Amino acid sequence: xxxxxxxxxxxxxxxxxxxxxxxxxxxxxxxxxxxxxxxxxxxxxxxxxxxxxxxxxxxxxxxxxxxxxxxxxxxxxxxxxxxxxxxxxxxxxxxxxxxxxxxxxxxxxxxxxxxxxxxxxxxxxxxxxxxxxxxxxxxxxxxxxxxxxxxxxxxxxxxxxxxxxxxxxxxxxxxxxxxxxxxxxxxxxxxxxxxxxxxxxxxxxxxxxxxxxxxxxxxxxxxxxxxxxxxxxxxxxxxxxxxxxxxxxxxxxxxxxxxxxxxxxxxxxxxxxxxxxxxxxxxxxxxxxxxx
Amino acid sequence: xxxxxxxxxxxxxxxxxxxxxxxxxxxxxxxxxxxxxxxxxxxxxxxxxxxxxxxxxxxxxxxxxxxxxxxxxxxxxxxxxxxxxxxxxxxxxxxxxxxxxxxxxxxxxxxxxxxxxxxxxxxxxxxxxxxxxxxxxxxxxxxxxxxxxxxxxxxxxxxxxxxxxxxxxxxxxxxxxxxxxxxxxxxxxxxxxxxxxxxxxxxxxxxxxxxxxxxxxxxxxxxxxxxxxxxxxxxxxxxxxxxxxxxxxxxxxxxxxxxxxxxxxxxxxxxxxxxxxxxxxxxxxxxxxxxxxxxxxxxxxxxxxxxxxxxxxxxxxxxxxxxxxxxxxxxxxxxxxxxxxxxxxxx
Amino acid sequence: xxxxxxxxxxxxxxxxxxxxxxxxxxxxxxxxxxxxxxxxxxxxxxxxxxxxxxxxxxxxxxxxxxxxxxxxxxxxxxxxxxxxxxxxxxxxxxxxxxxxxxxxxxxxxxxxxxxxxxxxxxxxxxxxxxxxxxxxxxxxxxxxxxxxxxxxxxxxxxxxxxxxxxxxxxxxxxxxxxxxxxxxxxxxxxxxxxxxxxxxxxxxxxxxxxxxxxxxxxxxxxxxxxxxxxxxxxxxxxxxxxxxxxxxxxxxxxxxx
Numbered sequence: 001x002x003x004x005x006x007x008x009x010x011x012x013x014x015x016x017x018x019x020x021x022x023x024x025x026x027x028x029x030x031x032x033x034x035x036x037x038x039x040x041x042x043x044x045x046x047x048x049x050x051x052x053x054x055x056x057x058x059x060x061x062x063x064x065x066x067x068x069x070x071x072x073x074x075x076x077x078x079x080x081x082x083x084x085x086x087x088x089x090x091x092x093x094x095x096x097x098x099x100x101x102x103x104x105x106x107x108x109x110x111x112x113x114x115x116x117x118x119x120x121x122x123x124x125x126x127x128x129x130x131x132x133x134x135x136x137x138x139x140x141x142x143x144x145x146x147x148x149x150x151x152x153x154x155x156x157x158x159x160x161x162x163x164x165x166x167x168x169x170x171x172x173x174x175x176x177x178x179x180x181x182x183x184x185x186x187x188x189x190x191x192x193x194x195x196x197x198x199x200x201x202x203x204x205x206x207x208x209x210x211x212x213x214x215x216x217x218x219x220x221x222x223x224x225x226x227x228x229x230x231x232x233x234x235x236x237x238x239x240x241x242x243x244x245x246x247x248x249x250x251x252x253x254x255x256x257x258x259x260x261x262x263x264x265x266x267x268x269x270x271x272x273x274x275x276x277x278x279x280x281x282x283x284x285x286x287x288x289x290x291x292x
Numbered sequence: 293x294x295x296x297x298x299x300x301x302x303x304x305x306x307x308x309x310x311x312x313x314x315x316x317x318x319x320x321x322x323x324x325x326x327x328x329x330x331x332x333x334x335x336x337x338x339x340x341x342x343x344x345x346x347x348x349x350x351x352x353x354x355x356x357x358x359x360x361x362x363x364x365x366x367x368x369x370x371x372x373x374x375x376x377x378x379x380x381x382x383x384x385x386x387x388x389x390x391x392x393x394x395x396x397x398x399x400x401x402x403x404x405x406x407x408x409x410x411x412x413x414x415x416x417x418x419x420x421x422x423x424x425x426x427x428x429x430x431x432x433x434x435x436x437x438x439x440x441x442x443x444x445x446x447x448x449x450x451x452x453x454x455x456x457x458x459x460x461x462x463x464x465x466x467x468x469x470x471x472x473x474x475x476x477x478x479x480x481x482x483x484x485x486x487x488x489x490x491x492x493x494x495x496x497x498x499x500x501x502x503x504x505x506x507x508x509x510x511x512x513x514x515x516x517x518x519x520x521x522x523x524x525x526x527x528x529x530x531x532x533x534x535x536x537x538x539x540x541x542x543x544x545x546x547x548x549x550x551x552x553x554x555x556x557x558x559x560x561x562x563x564x565x566x567x568x569x570x571x572x573x574x575x576x577x578x579x580x581x582x583x584x585x586x587x588x589x590x591x592x593x594x595x596x597x598x599x600x601x602x603x604x605x606x607x608x609x610x611x612x613x614x615x616x617x618x619x620x621x622x623x624x625x626x627x628x629x630x631x632x633x634x635x636x637x638x639x
Numbered sequence: 640x641x642x643x644x645x646x647x648x649x650x651x652x653x654x655x656x657x658x659x660x661x662x663x664x665x666x667x668x669x670x671x672x673x674x675x676x677x678x679x680x681x682x683x684x685x686x687x688x689x690x691x692x693x694x695x696x697x698x699x700x701x702x703x704x705x706x707x708x709x710x711x712x713x714x715x716x717x718x719x720x721x722x723x724x725x726x727x728x729x730x731x732x733x734x735x736x737x738x739x740x741x742x743x744x745x746x747x748x749x750x751x752x753x754x755x756x757x758x759x760x761x762x763x764x765x766x767x768x769x770x771x772x773x774x775x776x777x778x779x780x781x782x783x784x785x786x787x788x789x790x791x792x793x794x795x796x797x798x799x800x801x802x803x804x805x806x807x808x809x810x811x812x813x814x815x816x817x818x819x820x821x822x823x824x825x826x827x828x829x830x831x832x833x834x835x836x837x838x839x840x841x842x843x844x845x846x847x848x849x850x851x852x853x854x855x856x857x858x859x860x861x862x863x864x865x866x867x868x869x870x871x872x873x874x875x876x877x878x879x880x881x882x883x884x885x886x887x888x889x890x891x892x893x894x895x896x
Contacts, residue, residue, distance in 0.1 A: 037425045088612055094424045095352055099554055099611045106547060107604035113597030219597075234429070271440035274433035281426050282418050480754045485743045485767060488732070492740045495729035502689060502723075504715035504744025504807050513750065559731075621731060 007138045009256050015144040015213075017252025018151035022206035023229035024236065024244035024251075025158070026199030032175040032239035033195050035094075039101040040081055042226015043108035044200050048074040048207035049123060049217040050116055056124045063126045071204040078200025079193050087189065112219035120218040123211040143213045154205055155245065158198065162241065167194055175239060228255065231273045235280045237287025247287070251276075299626040307472060314464045326464065328576050333467035334528050335568040337474045339552040340561055341521035344478050346550075347558035348487070349514040350494025352424065354546055355415060355431030356522050358438040361541035362411055363404040363523025364530035365442065368455050369393075370400035371531075380455050384446040397461040397531070405523040412519020416512045435546065443538040454537025455530075462532040470528060474521045479561055481517065490514055491559075544600070548575075551607045556618050563619030578602055640703050641666050642811055642843045643688070648697030648707070650683050650867075657683045658867040660697070665811070670837060670844045672858030674851075674878075676887060679864040681847045682724055685813050688845075689721050690714040701811070716744045720809035722800045724816050724847075730789030734780055734799055737788045738771040741806025771806060777836065778802045793820055798832075805836065811843045818850040826850055830857050855879065863887070 023045055030038045052070035055061045085104045089096045131142045162168035170191040173181040182188055211217055228251050236247025259266045345353045369390045377386050415434050419427050442449045481487050489510050492500035501507055530536045556567030578599040643665040650658040658680040665671055673681050686692040690711040699707040706714055729737050748760040775781040778798040818826045830853055837844055848854045855875040863871040865887040871878055878884055
């Protein structure tokens with residue numbers, strides 16, 4: 001294994017890690033505030049790519065605007081999912097919410113199949129995102145450079161919102177103690193909607209970066225990154241933004257490294273993710289990186 | 293005592309009716325209808341066994357497809373002839389002793405069920421301390437792990453290619469027979485002291501334990517029995533559709549069972565039976581929507597994905613508006629029927 | 640041989656010591672009261688006795704048999720039953736079924752025999768049914784036997800909990816604030832009821848209560864806890880006059896039974 005190849009894989013892993021982190025945060029935030037695993041999150045991710053695709057394909061919007069429109073539509077989608085599938089069940093037993101989440105996931109996937117068609121489509125890639133750069137003898141995709149930058153920016157904005165705004169305070173309060181927050185006059189529904197908005201927005205950003213990297217989009221494309229990101233959120237400590245980020249890196253790097261260092265076990269790669277999740281849930285339910 | 297004998301006779305007569313029905317069906321119904329009847333029975337087996345774990349014991353497991361896969365594969369590996377195995381395992385030969393063994397269908401299915409039960413028990417152990425979402429995730433994880441393992445063990449399961457050309461042993465006798473067995477066993481378990489113990493775990497684990505209910509034993513019991521029948525169901529399904537590969541037993545299949553159980557009512561065997569029949573028929577009817585049709589000479593292209601979309605909408609509707617499903621926690625029983633039609637007969 | 644004997648049991652949660660060196664010896668047929676301000680550690684002691692918590696230090700002997708660290712269900716099968724401070728019934732099960740669950744711990748039939756409806760199982764089931772109905776008669780709930788437990792009014796839910804605990808055939812019964820939420824008449828009835836079941840089922844009872852009328856009325860011996868430490872032990876008169884107790888807990892109230 002040459003140093004170059006190692007660096008190459010490392011950069012891939014880091015880039016992937018950021019992508020997973022962006023998606024994982026959505027899972028973490030919703031779980032932190034609602035104690036609900038939003039199974040539909042990966043599918044919201046998928047829908048983002050189709051929103052952008054059709055914005056460009058049907059309305060010939062320039063790609064910058066299309067990205068923005070896509071993110072906006074995804075945010076609206078996320079808020080709607082909460083409004084129609086989860087809000088009515090706030091006071092119902094947990095199993096109902098779980099079933100609703102699973103149902104929502106299947107609904108989005110099959111809606112996409114029926115309306116968009118099951119065959120993969122090619123995501124539009126602007127010129128600048130298709131270039132490969134060679135730095136220190138390592139070939140790096142331009143998207144791999146953009147991804148960390150955008151992701152870090154997004155995380156900074158997120159941190160600002162969570163720790164320096166009123167609504168961020170509300171979100172933290174609700175995660176700590178739902179009932180008391182309610183009694184303190186915090187508008188629960190609005191705050192939860194906002195949480196979904198942020199989570200979906202981040203997922204949309206992640207989706208666009210993902211699609212720029214792997215331009216084939218199809219209705220089931222959310223399953224793979226969805227479960228990886230979910231595993232990242234769990235392993236990092238669900239409910240914690242820091243955990244989701246660190247978890248994202250862990251999963252991103254592991255995904256690449258396992259294939260590289262243990263090629264014989266590459267077929268079992270999916271299994272490892274679940275083994276990781278199971279081990280964490282059984283022995284360190286608060287995640288590897290503790291609680292926030 | 294007289295009541296018990298009466299109920300026993302009534303149950304026997306139902307079974308006799310089913311037997312007569314099967315004889316008539318085999319003779320007169322066309323193969324499409326028979327196919328649907330078989331599927332209904334298989335889904336009854338799968339649904340009732342899932343309800344035992346999820347509905348009655350309150351352990352929301354998403355791993356049922358894994359148990360089915362084990363049942364289907366193990367039974368197939370046992371009842372397939374050595375020649376058929378050789379044809380299938382053309383890349384890597386099947387390991388011994390499976391390569392040379394061939395057992396009768398009946399024996400193969402029992403083995404498959406028992407092994408499934410063992411796996412169900414083993415999977416249940418780590419799940420003991422988990423609740424709600426986490427339990428669902430872990431059981432789903434196990435199911436996926438099984439799928440991935442089956443996808444990779446070329447010399448045991450033939451990997452992603454799967455097993456083709458499986459002989460069709462499944463017929464109305466097998467499917468309805470095992471369905472009746474499943475319903476009887478689960479019903480007898482639920483309407484017993486053990487059943488009450490399982491339900492108490494669902495209602496309040498802490499109190500159940502304080503009342504002397506051993507959580508480990510009872511949860512394992514539910515998982516093991518549920519997995520046993522899932523294994524039987526999987527074995528029947530395999531021999532029915534004649535081709536199995538690791539993706540046959542995906543989360544999609546578990547999802548369909550969840551829909552059946554929720555629509556029927558999480559705590560009702562009767563509900564699951566009715567729901568299984570309705571949904572199986574619905575599934576088959578919708579299949580025609582997905583294939584291209586000729587309506588009055590107009591070629592209407594099929595809408596793939598419509599079936600599952602309807603399913604998902606159905607699940608959402610029930611979860612949001614009809615939370616208790618068809619029957620809630622109620623059952624049809626001879627007792628209930630008697631009280632309704634002969635209200636004075638309280639002896 | 641005493642029914643229950645603890646040897647300096649202590650419960651620590653991280654840095655917090657909830658109960659410190661608690662000693663108690665209860666003889667057959669006694670009715671002992673355990674009182675103290677909120678947070679004194681009373682329910683923690685119950686939790687140690689029933690196996691919910693494993694004592695950080697110390698030993699618990701039930702009929703001279705060491706039980707600390709044993710599983711909750713095991714301890715129940717040995718003969719210790721409890722009710723809960725906040726009622727924990729099986730809401731969606733019938734009143735009758737709730738009681739029957741208590742009997743499950745002593746079931747002899749195996750799962751196989753149960754499923755196959757073996758005569759020996761049917762016989763056991765009938766006994767369980769009869770016993771459950773008679774227990775419901777004792778708590779005056781037999782008319783509601785088919786109602787859902789969750790639909791019962793509060794007072795009746797409390798009685799059902801006791802019936803359920805009795806179904807486990809306990810020798811030692813731990814009652815955690817059974818009079819909570821009751822009006823004076825109900826408390827009076829409860830006092831009579833507790834004495835009645837004690838005699839009828841030959842029970843030894845330990846009672847946690849805040850209602851002083853009840854405690855002073857029926858307990859022959861009372862232990863007072865404060866911040867996890869036993870500060871007094873004696874009969875009702877001694878306790879009522881104990882300056883430590885008055886300081887910690889009883890306050891200025893002077894009217895008891």
